[in-house]
Amino acid sequence: MALPTAQPAEVLRAWQKDDSYEKQLAESLARLMPSHIASKAVPLSSILYKSFTTLKDLQTLGEEYSGIVQVDETYHKLPSFSARLLSILLSCVGENLTRRLLRHAEKSVENNSTLRSDAQNAFILILKAINTMLPQIESIHRALSYINGGPLQIGKTIAGIDYVHVRPAAAAYYAHLRLLGIVTLLHAFISCGQSLYQAKKHMDQLRDIPADVDSSKSCVACLEEMAQPCVLPCGHVFCMNCSYGPLESCALCRTPFTKNSVVPLMNYYPGTL
Structure with missing residues (x-):
């Protein structure tokens, strides 16, 4: 049993x-x-x-x-x-x-x-x-x-x-x-x-980023106004907090990058070009 x-x-x-x-x-x-x-x-x-x-x-x-x-x-x-x-x-x-x-x-x-x-x-x-x-x-x-x-x-x-x-x-x-x-x-x-x-x-x-966010003046990663812009090796621009913070790959093209490859853009103001 x-x-x-x-x-x-x-x-x-x-x-x-x-x-x-x-x-x-x-x-x-x-x-x-x-x-x-x-x-x-x-x-x-x-x-x-x-x-x-x-x-x-x-x-x-x-x-x-x-x-x-x-x-x-x-x-x-x-x-x-x-x-x-x-x-x-x-x-x-x-x-x-x-x-x-x-x-x-x-x-x-x-x-x-x-x-x-x-x-x-x-x-x-x-x-x-x-x-x-x-x-x-x-x-x-x-x-x-x-x-x-x-x-x-x-x-x-x-x-x-x-x-x-x-x-x-x-x-x-x-x-x-x-x-x-x-x-x-x-x-x-x-x-x-x-x-x-x-x-x-x-x-x-x-999904709403292209319609609501002006990528020339705002950071696409955090959706905030671009502050201290930095360029990644792929050529896309993000704010410094995102570039040196949580991002490990480009939020637009998904190209991976390292923090030492990020280049801060001095005297550059988004939307002026």
Whole structure:
């Protein structure tokens, strides 16, 4: 007979315990590591903790405390080694890897000369919006776990890992978790909506630039009056704050540039030529 599926309260309790142990391990590692690499203690502690437990087909301390065990999608067998390894990698470096891939995609779009500028702007804004919504996507997954059960980490869901009880469990907090899941879900959807609204608003501003902005007197990047104009290697002119600030590629032709290649224009006043 198959073991009962783990309830959300027990999964949450196990995750909280494991998170606490990982933080303690990270603090100990940070004291042993040189200061310039101490920030690596958090992902390293997570990898070590999961490698000596989950990867070896053992319960974590949190899972043992809650009386739950990881199983595959059949609920009859322990997860395969590849599934456990995939879940660990996604849990430890999945978000950072996703952000790197999104930034790489942005750079590829910026350097793609075959795309029209409006299409480039649209793709870049979509990628930036997805990057901004990554924490909300994680919150949505966690909220669904509170409501329907299942692992809290997206990596375990992708790897096809779930939990079952191996001893009687207390279900006193399940109703509270359902309410918490609904509130978390609503908050995450509102945050995603705000990110999409800001992206659409920025896209509308870029679309209206040719009609509303006199590029001879205003900076196309910040839409403000040109102050201390600078010319980029591609020949386009922007204000100094944008040229030496957030811009990494020309906002008009998407040509990448370095800050030391920006040339300030002395005694030049936009609109006089």
